Structure formats: C-alpha cells, structure tokens
Amino acid sequence: xxxxxxxxxxxxxFAAAMGLAGPAYTANGGDKLPAxxxxxxxxxxxxxxxxxxxxxxLAGGLGPALLPDALAGKPIEYVERVxxxxxxxxxxxxxxxxxxxxxxxxxxxQLQNGFPREQ
Amino acid sequence: MDFRENSRFLKLSAxxxxxxxxxxxxxxxxxxxxxxxxxxxxxRAAGRLELIETTGRSxxxxxEGLGDLSHASIVYSRDGRYGFVFGRDGGLTKVDxxxxxxxxxxxxxxxxxGGAISQxxxxxxxxxxxxxxxxxxxxxTLELLADIPAEYADGKRAKVVGLADAPxxxxxxxxFEAGEIWVADLSDPRQPVVQKFRGxxxxxxxxxxxxxxxxxxAGLFGEDGLALLDLWHPELGVRxxxxxxxxxxxxxxVYKMPHLRGWALAGRYAYLPAVGRHEVLVVDTTTWTxxxxxxxxxxxxxxxxxxxxxQVWVNFALPxxxxxxxxxxxxxxVVSTLKPGKAVLHLEFTPRGEAVWIxxxxxxxxxxxxxxxxxxxxQIPADKPSGIFFTxxxxxxxx
Numbered sequence: 001x002x003x004x005x006x007x008x009x010x011x012x013x014f015a016a017a018m019g020l021a022g023p024a025y026t027a028n029g030g031d032k033l034p035a036x037x038x039x040x041x042x043x044x045x046x047x048x049x050x051x052x053x054x055x056x057x058l059a060g061g062l063g064p065a066l067l068p069d070a071l072a073g074k075p076i077e078y079v080e081r082v083x084x085x086x087x088x089x090x091x092x093x094x095x096x097x098x099x100x101x102x103x104x105x106x107x108x109x110q111l112q113n114g115f116p117r118e119q
Numbered sequence: 120m121d122f123r124e125n126s127r128f129l130k131l132s133a134x135x136x137x138x139x140x141x142x143x144x145x146x147x148x149x150x151x152x153x154x155x156x157x158x159x160x161x162x163r164a165a166g167r168l169e170l171i172e173t174t175g176r177s178x179x180x181x182x183e184g185l186g187d188l189s190h191a192s193i194v195y196s197r198d199g200r201y202g203f204v205f206g207r208d209g210g211l212t213k214v215d216x217x218x219x220x221x222x223x224x225x226x227x228x229x230x231x232x233g234g235a236i237s238q239x240x241x242x243x244x245x246x247x248x249x250x251x252x253x254x255x256x257x258x259x260t261l262e263l264l265a266d267i268p269a270e271y272a273d274g275k276r277a278k279v280v281g282l283a284d285a286p287x288x289x290x291x292x293x294x295f296e297a298g299e300i301w302v303a304d305l306s307d308p309r310q311p312v313v314q315k316f317r318g319x320x321x322x323x324x325x326x327x328x329x330x331x332x333x334x335x336x337a338g339l340f341g342e343d344g345l346a347l348l349d350l351w352h353p354e355l356g357v358r359x360x361x362x363x364x365x366x367x368x369x370x371x372x373v374y375k376m377p378h379l380r381g382w383a384l385a386g387r388y389a390y391l392p393a394v395g396r397h398e399v400l401v402v403d404t405t406t407w408t409x410x411x412x413x414x415x416x417x418x419x420x421x422x423x424x425x426x427x428x429x430q431v432w433v434n435f436a437l438p439x440x441x442x443x444x445x446x447x448x449x450x451x452x453v454v455s456t457l458k459p460g461k462a463v464l465h466l467e468f469t470p471r472g473e474a475v476w477i478x479x480x481x482x483x484x485x486x487x488x489x490x491x492x493x494x495x496x497x498q499i500p501a502d503k504p505s506g507i508f509f510t511x512x513x514x515x516x517x518x
Contacts, residue, residue, distance in 0.1 A: 047164075059230065062232075062248070062295070093372030093374055098374075
C-alpha cells in the first residue's frame with residue numbers, strides 16, 4: 001500500500017525491457033508486488049471502475065479492449081504510462097494518485113497476461 | 120480464453136434465439152397484479168436482475184442469464200409488463216416482470232451501450248459501439264427490422280451514444296468519433312429515413328431529450344459546451360449552447376463519464392453535469408443560456424430532478440462516489456449531503472417522488488431514502504447493483 005513513486009521507475013524500465021525480451025515475462029520478475037489485499041482492491045477497481053469505459057470483461061466500450069490480444073505488441077512500459085498519465089485528447093484520464101507506479105505496472109502486467117477475475 | 124468463451128456464447132445464443140419463439144406462454148403461478156410499482160435493479164457482475172416493488176419496498180424475485188451487464192440499461196413496454204435490457208455484450212433481452220423470466224434474448228452486436236423504445240411502443244432501437252450503429256427490432260418478437268450503420272468519413276463507423284426516442288416514431292442519436300447527430304424516422308420501420316447533422320462538436324458522449332420530446336441536447340467531451348437540436352425546427356440545424364462553460368480552464372481528470380439521460384428539468388431550468396468540474400450547470404431552457412452554477416462535492420455523474428422538480432439529486436465520479444447531494448431548486452443551495460455507501464452508481468425516484476432508491480455497488484445494497492426528511496427507509500440487498508429502473512419510465516418520452 002505504501003509505495004514510493006521514486007523507487008518505482010528504474011525497476012519499471014527493467015521490467016519493460018524484460019517484457020520486451022521474451023513472451024515468457026511473468027508478474028514476479030523481481031518487482032515489488034502489491035500486497036494481496038491491495039491486489040484484490042486493484043482487481044475490483046479495474047473490473048468495475050476501468051470497466052465503466054472498457055467493459056466488465058475488458059472487451060472494450062467507449063475505451064478500447066484491454067484483453068491480451070488487444071495489448072499484444074504494446075510495450076508494458078507504454079501500458080503503464082497510459083494508466084498513470086492518461087491519453088490527452090481522449091477520454092482516458094491519468095490514474096496517478098489513484099494508483100502508485102508499482103501498482104500501475106502490476107495492472108499492466110496482469111492485463112497483458114489475462115486479467116484476473118474477482119474472487 | 121475470453122475470446123473463445125465469447126464466441127461460443129455467441130453461437131449458443133444465436134441457436135437459443137432461433138429456438139426461442141417462446142410465445143407469450145401463460146405463467147399460471149403469476150399473481151394478478153398491476154406493474155406500476157415494479158422495477159428492476161441491475162446486478163451488473165452477476166448478469167442478473169432483481170425484481171422489486173416500491174409499495175412495500177421488497178424484492179419479488181430474480182431473473183438470471185442476462186450476460187454482461189456492465190453499463191446495462193432498461194426501457195419498458197407501454198403496458199409495463201416487459202423490460203428490454205441492453206447489455207454491454209450486445210445482448211438485447213426481453214424480460215417478463217409478471218412471469219419473472221427471460222422471454223427472449225438475442226445477441227445483436229459485439230458491444231452495446233443502450234437503447235430506446237419508440238413512441239408507439241412497437242420498436243426497440245439499440246445503440247452500438249461495435250459495430251457502430253443503431254439496430255431496430257420489433258418489440259414483440261425482437262425480429263431485426265432495420266440496421267443503420269454509423270458510417271462517416273471513408274466508411275469508418277462511429278460509436279453511437281445518446282440514443283433517445285422522439286415523437287413521430289423517430290430516434291435521435293450521436294456519433295462519438297464523427298461529431299454528428301442523426302435523426303432516424305421509422306414511420307416505416309423497414310425503411311428508415313435518416314437526416315444527418317454534421318460538425319456538431321467534438322466527441323458527443325451522451326445526450327438527452329426534453330420530456331416534451333422537442334429538444335435534443337448532446338454533451339460534448341472534447342470541448343466545453345453542448346449541441347442543441349430543436350426537433351420542431353430541424354431546418355434550423357444544430358446550435359451550440361453553453362459554449363466554453365469551462366472558460367478554457369484545465370479540466371480535472373474524468374474518472375467516469377457523466378450521464379445525461381434521466382436528466383433534471385425543474386420548471387424552466389435544466390440542471391446538467393459539468394464535465395471535469397465540481398459543478399452543476401443551471402440552464403434557462405427558454406433561452407438555452409447559463410443561469411447559474413452550483414458548487415458540489417465532486418464531478419457529477421447523474422443529475423436528476425425529483426418528479427415535482429423541487430429537488431435535484433446528484434451523485435459523483437471517483438473519488439467522491441460515496442456521496443449524494445441534494446440541491447433545492449428554489450434557493451440553488453445544497454440542502455443535504457448523504458453517504459449512502461461505497462460506489463454509488465445510480466438513483467431512481469418512485470413515480471411521484473416521495474422516495475428515492477440509490478445503488479451502492481461496493482456495499483452490495485440499495486438504500487431507499489425519504490426525499491422530504493432524507494431519512495433512510497429501507498435497505499435492499501443486491502449483488503453489485505448498478506442501474507435502477509422503475510416501470511414508470513414506460514410512459515415517459517426519452518426514457
């Protein structure tokens with residue numbers, strides 16, 4: 001829950017590099033992960049709050065689909081940046097302040113791997 | 120995996136739809152009762168509806184099997200017996216409130232956002248994101264009667280938003296990417312006549328029609344202002360109102376799009392959510408100019424008038440989505456701030472407005488408030504409730 005933003009970026013770049021290096025990139029590649037209680041909060045948030053534009057199944061809505069096929073080929077760093085900073089000129093807002101850098105990266109990883117369902 | 124499930128589901132649904140002319144078979148166990156105090160609550164994650172009644176404030180039953188109900192909405196047949204449910208997954212489901220079951224269901228698109236029922240009650244129009252357009256169905260059989268692709272520049276298709284019914288069996292809707300408003304006349308349901316208004320503004324995101332069916336007003340996400348079409352005088356074209364209401368100030372991040380449908384008209388004034396601002400805009404509908412602004416607790420999502428117009432109730436986007444505020448329309452003051460629960464998504468007034476039902480998604484409940492005393496009257500358990508739709512909508516233009 002307490003993730004400082006300054007610690008996040010260098011590992012994020014590293015993770016992105018790992019992610020680009022091969023398809024076998026996994027969520028626990030040495031990154032600091034959100035605690036499991038926070039992970040369920042994030043899953044809930046993505047399914048329901050992101051889902052209000054991207055759909056509960058993340059198959060898309062006003063916003064584009066966020067399923068693995070749709071995100072294939074997009075660097076994980078890009079997905080993380082869009083989560084944190086939004087996309088100016090579109091309806092995608094910046095979520096910085098709602099999620100930390102680490103949490104954004106975790107969400108991006110989960111999206112690329114197939115986002116978990118709520119328990 | 121999601122894709123495969125979806126396609127299998129589509130096939131199954133198509134087969135089911137083909138086999139399903141269920142006829143209006145009798146349901147002998149159904150109680151003899153009217154439907155005027157009934158309503159449906161969307162349980163968005165479970166793909167289920169909760170059937171409730173507002174007289175005794177109780178749950179009568181549940182109707183299952185409605186697919187992906189994120190952003191689901193409902194319109195009613197004019198006899199108040201059937202609800203037509205528009206699901207995110209393109210599902211159009213006709214449910215029978217008396218028999219408490221799914222009457223018929225079709226998957227009519229890949230991604231859908233809402234729908235409307237025609238003035239004569241015979242047509243159901245669905246607004247789709249994928250493929251972008253409007254499809255029109257028979258309310259009786261759900262047979263497809265007309266398909267209106269939202270094609271604009273170079274054959275691209277836009278997402279359709281803000282679909283509303285208008286007098287004359289017309290449907291009015293907006294094209295998000297194209298910045299257009301279209302009016303489709305379905306006097307002959309298989310031969311729609313479409314009038315297009317282009318260049319109406321950037322990214323219309325939702326719209327409303329006034330309760331008299333005369334004015335269609337589209338909110339713009341891409342710029343400060345709204346696009347207004349007078350359906351009594353379409354020859355005058357679409358004009359911009361409340362232009363630059365943000366006065367060039369930077370918008371706040373918008374974590375949830377405001378909704379305009381079910382909007383607030385009280386006397387001659389309309390109350391509208393300001394996009395990216397902690398404000399409700401007051402508009403004089405005789406001149407369509409700004410008549411005031413009310414500072415509120417967050418970014419408004421729904422701004423809804425009590426049926427008598429004396430109060431306007433407002434809920435908010437993240438992070439203020441645990442709050443509901445009540446505005447007194449005479450003084451324009453916020454007279455009450457309520458905390459109904461976590462993730463308040465929708466509110467619906469009883470037909471004459473003595474009570475309001477409010478859904479709190481993350482608390483898995485709907486809370487009923489007395490609108491005079493603001494005292495909670497009842498709590499209805501519901502699984503991740505979102506939209507609440509009472510059958511009184513059956514008789515209202517634009518709902």
